[in-house]
Amino acid sequence: MSTIPKGPRPKHLTIGRIGLYCFIIMCALFFLMPLYVMIITSLKDMDEIRAANILNLPKELSFYAWPKAWSQACTGFVCEGLKPGFVNSVKITVPSVIVSVALSALNGYALAFWRFRGAYFFFGLCMFGAFIPYQVMVYPLLKIEDFLGIYSSLPGIILVHTIFGMPILTLIFRNFYASLPIDLFKAARIDGGNFIKIFFYVIIPMSTPITIVAVILQVTGIWNDFLLGLVFAGRDNQPMTVQLNNIVQVDYGVAEYNVDMSATILTSLVPLFVYFISGRWFVRGIAAGAIKG
């Protein structure tokens, strides 16, 4: 009875806490190990890679693998490195992301606020669409695009990415909009908004967090895609992932591990960068969408 609680709360470092930290650190090391190997391997020359242990630090830093991976490594018969792939990936990703996010926001808005006949059926269809594996639809889509004359072209691959992105993005937007107070929408209708005006003036300004989530999902998804790019993009528009594969899977000559490693890191830089700058927004947006479903 003699001690009266006063001042800062005493800190306790319990066994449980220590165990927790140990576990977290081990997890982090486990996931960082491959990255460590990739980085140090990319900075060694081939002799050292052959001679020494994979985990050893390089004796002598050699940077030649990086420019080679970027602009000289051979993919098949062409030796221009990853650069054209990077340009292609940008050309594919930017329009696909913009179109799919814009259309999905509009869809989600219509589903959440304008309860048209068959809205629930459409909602179910989106759910279904979001969970069908891509592979099932590759062949039919290929035939359709061939019929439309856009198979093996930039518009062709952009269309495919837009189609595959829309079901899940529509669901995300719908859930976010469903969590907004319905009175706002009612007020806007009385204030003279129609379908499009309410969307642009009232709904879009409130959509920042969920739009960022959608953009992150789409950028990383489309950038990392391999299968669709390989099938639909055509030889001239192959994305970075496909070219990376071609560099790594050489059929002749020696396998240059340092070049492979730097090429892989270069390819994954864009999604990494997106996650680093937007992590905070990502969590916030997901939480905002999850409050009410």
Place this chain on the structure above:
Amino acid sequence: MSMKNSVTVKNISFSYGKTEILNDLSLDIKEGEFMVLLGPSGCGKTTLLNCIAGLLDLTDGQIWIEDDNVTWKEPKDRHIGMVFQSYALYPSMTVEKNLSFGLRMMGTAKDLINEKIKKAANLLQINELLKRKPSQLSGGQRQRVAIGRALVRDAKVFLFDEPLSNLDAKLRAELRYEIKKLHRDLSNTMIYVTHDQIEAMTLADRISVMKDGLIQQLDTPKQIYNKPANLFVAGFIGSPSMNFLKATFDKLNQNIIVGKKQIDISKYENINNLMNDQEIVFGIRPENINIEKNEHSIQCKVELVEPMGADTLIWTSVEGNPISIRMEGSSNYNLNDEINISFDIKKSSIFDSKSEERI
């Protein structure tokens, strides 16, 4: 107040799927009238307001605003302004942009918009807040802005959907006063939904008491308070609520019999409509019971005392039925005091116990 109708609701029905909310409801609202739709939650009052606003599509019937059949018109074409319980201010816009949104959507000239905003802001004392975002305002300020947003539109009819329910008691009283003043100064038609009977009594020209999608009574606050049309209205209006005693009428002695007690009701206005042995419910408001000894008084005991400042509520019972009596705040009664009470029969209400209608 003119005799012209401002809003006419003609035999409307509304249902969500198979659940019928409103069935064949009609209501005339006069020009410049302050009409309050009052009822417990789920009585259909908000649904009715949303139907008038055009935010819900009717299953049947018509809605007229002045000489215009607006049944299938968009909300924006009905010349209405609406204030919501949740304020519903656009979070990304400043107060000024919130106020001007409707006018901008209609393509009003900039000068005119500024003039109207200035006028509304002055009226509601929100000039200081024009550059702020809704998130930087208190609840009372937000609701002022929401009212302002309805004002600038020069609406023919203002619709209020429980606008004060999210505010604390003090602010509620303040804004209630403001709304009443606004109606006095603008004399627009206003339709106001609430479940709060104090708001209804203080604001309304006429109250429409609703239950289960039906209008139970449509009359002035005074009439509704003093002459409730049925048992539901009698019980819903008034706080503390009306006392009820189940009784049987004895025509010969002009008495009602409650258990072993007899109460003389010869002074009741419609006593001739009562039949011998009719089962009735006798209703009397707490302020219409006196503590005094006379030939008709009933003896009972004080069971509970609730001081409320201006008044003191004294609880007792007659034949097992709890009875509350409203006395002056200065009166001094204690637990278990013996008291004699008498009823002011002229101000009582008598209902048939089967139909629950007033006699």
